[in-house]
Structures are given as structure tokens and as C-alpha cells.
Amino acid sequence: VLESADPNWRSILQQECEDFFLSDRENAVAEKWNDWRKIALTKAIENMLLPAMQHELRAELEFDARERLCDSYRQRFTKRIMRGPYSHRGAGLPELVNDDEYDRGIKVLACVWDRDMKVNKDPTPVTCVLLSREGEHRETLELPFMQLSDFDRRKQDSCKLLTEFVKRHKPDVVCVGTNGRTSESLYQIVDMVVKNVHEIRMAPPVFIDDAPARIYQQSKRAVEELPDQNTLVKLAISVGRLAHDPLGEMANLLCDPKDFEQLVVHPLQDMLDISERMKIADECMVDAVNAFGVDINVACRNKHSSALLRYVSGLGPRK
Numbered sequence: 001v002l003e004s005a006d007p008n009w010r011s012i013l014q015q016e017c018e019d020f021f022l023s024d025r026e027n028a029v030a031e032k033w034n035d036w037r038k039i040a041l042t043k044a045i046e047n048m049l050l051p052a053m054q055h056e057l058r059a060e061l062e063f064d065a066r067e068r069l070c071d072s073y074r075q076r077f078t079k080r081i082m083r084g085p086y087s088h089r090g091a092g093l094p095e096l097v098n099d100d101e102y103d104r105g106i107k108v109l110a111c112v113w114d115r116d117m118k119v120n121k122d123p124t125p126v127t128c129v130l131l132s133r134e135g136e137h138r139e140t141l142e143l144p145f146m147q148l149s150d151f152d153r154r155k156q157d158s159c160k161l162l163t164e165f166v167k168r169h170k171p172d173v174v175c176v177g178t179n180g181r182t183s184e185s186l187y188q189i190v191d192m193v194v195k196n197v198h199e200i201r202m203a204p205p206v207f208i209d210d211a212p213a214r215i216y217q218q219s220k221r222a223v224e225e226l227p228d229q230n231t232l233v234k235l236a237i238s239v240g241r242l243a244h245d246p247l248g249e250m251a252n253l254l255c256d257p258k259d260f261e262q263l264v265v266h267p268l269q270d271m272l273d274i275s276e277r278m279k280i281a282d283e284c285m286v287d288a289v290n291a292f293g294v295d296i297n298v299a300c301r302n303k304h305s306s307a308l309l310r311y312v313s314g315l316g317p318r319k
Helices: 009-021 028-081 099-103 153-169 180-196 211-217 220-225 231-244 246-254 274-292 296-301 303-311
Strands: 108-112 126-131 137-143 173-177 206-208
Touching (some): 028 246, 028 274, 108 153, 108 180, 108 231, 126 153, 126 231, 137 153, 137 231, 173 180, 211 220, 211 246, 246 303, 274 303
Parallel strands (some): 108 173
Antiparallel strands (some): 108 126, 126 137
């Protein structure tokens, strides 16, 4: 900083110090003492003053940078969690759902497809799961031939199966987990199926960021909740819950520091300890949960919704 302001700052500092400490008497003894004073000043500046200034400046810059990083991390995490459940009102179709039913939640059909994820089946199927209005897993549909050509009979049959599945269950929303180009092609297929369902009016499918869901599918919590399901079914269930109750799914992710550590919120988050990130996330969750509110009855009935209770003011993790 000093060199950018004035390249000769060292000599200027040396000269200012000499003006204070050197004697202005004009005799041989005073000049001899001034020579020793210059040597002492040079050693004091180079070996003591400048290192101390450098250390203090680095500490201040590091403190400011950490504060700014914490603020940026807090803003990004808050933006990520401050989302309510999917609403038809936002899709411009308010007449689709009866208000009484909507207050009890939404039925979600979640579809995921990942060519790189092996589930002991060849080819890897498109996996669709239906979640009830309380976010519980109800039914699974696996379509193994969606990656074939549009003219292939097996793909046409798979699309018919998906169409019948939608007609039978009448989900409030169909969501697709994001995973590069595979999710884009899956979205086009699902969108075509939804448009061909003339018996019920449905909003277009929606993309759901599946980063938290991909952490969930490999977590200890997923093994305990869904021991008999494969990884794609676990992924689809978590994607559906992110549409059904995004705040609740993020609250579950925060329960295990090992799971939360895998969530990428900020590109520089590794400069913060996991404990610092957890503290910021907990503070943001308290604000979000108390802003949205919690249905105590739903939280008591469904284990995956109970994680929200620890963030209610007056309760906390211990209670």
C-alpha cells in the first residue's frame, strides 16, 4: 500500500525519524553521536517498526476480509433458504388447487435421471416418485428406456406409463432435479407428457436445484429412513421434498455437520471453519423459520419435518 502511494516511502520515514532524534548541534561529538543514532534508527525501523506495522496491517486486513466473507456467506445462505413451498399461485394458475387442500400441502411428482449413477440396472432408469401432501413417499415409477430415440417403441411405452401415472395421481407439481444436459432432456420429455394430459390442467414442470438432495442420498440419514431404496429413489425423494418444503429439507441437512460441510454456498467458504459456517447457518435458519412459521402437527407426524422445531424461538436443539 505504501509503495503504491510513494515508492520512496522508506527514505521519507527514515528522514522524518531523523528529524526528531538527531542532534542539531554542529560539532564533532554531535556528528559522531548522530552517526550512531542513524544506525540505531535504521535497525529500529527495519527490525522492529516495519515488521510490527506489517503484522498489524495483515491482522486488520484478515479481520476485514473474514467479516466480509461471513457477511457474503450469510447473504447467500439466506437467499438459498428463504423460499417457501411451491405454489400454483406463482405459476399463474390459482384455480388448480382447492384452498383447503393446498393448506395441507402439495402433492409432488419428482423425476430424476443420472446416466453416471449406477443402481445395478442397465440402462439407468428415469426414476419418478410421488410424495403425499405431507411429503411422505407414496409410490415409485422407474422408466429404463427414456434415453432411447423418440421413434423407439420402448420409449413411447415409457412415456405412456408416465402419462398414466400423472393422470392417476394428479400431482400438484412435477419437478425435475438439475443435473446438466440429462436434466434438460428429461425436462423436455416430462413437459411433453404434462402437456398431453388434457384431463387436468397443470402448470409446466419446474427445475429444482438438487445439490442438497445429492448430499442426502449418500447420507446416514437416508440409509436410516430408506434402507431398502436405491440411490436414485433417495435422490428423487429429496428433490420432491425440496419442492414440498425446502426449508425443512435444509434444516435436516444442518443436523449433521458432515452433510452440511459438503454443501457449496460460497466459492471461498473453505476459508471459514465448519463451526463458523454452522453458526452462520443456524442464525439464518432461526430467522427463516420464525418468518415462515412451523406447523407443529405436521412436525410431530413426520420425522423429516421435525428438524424445523429446533429453530423455533424459545425451543432450540436441547428442548
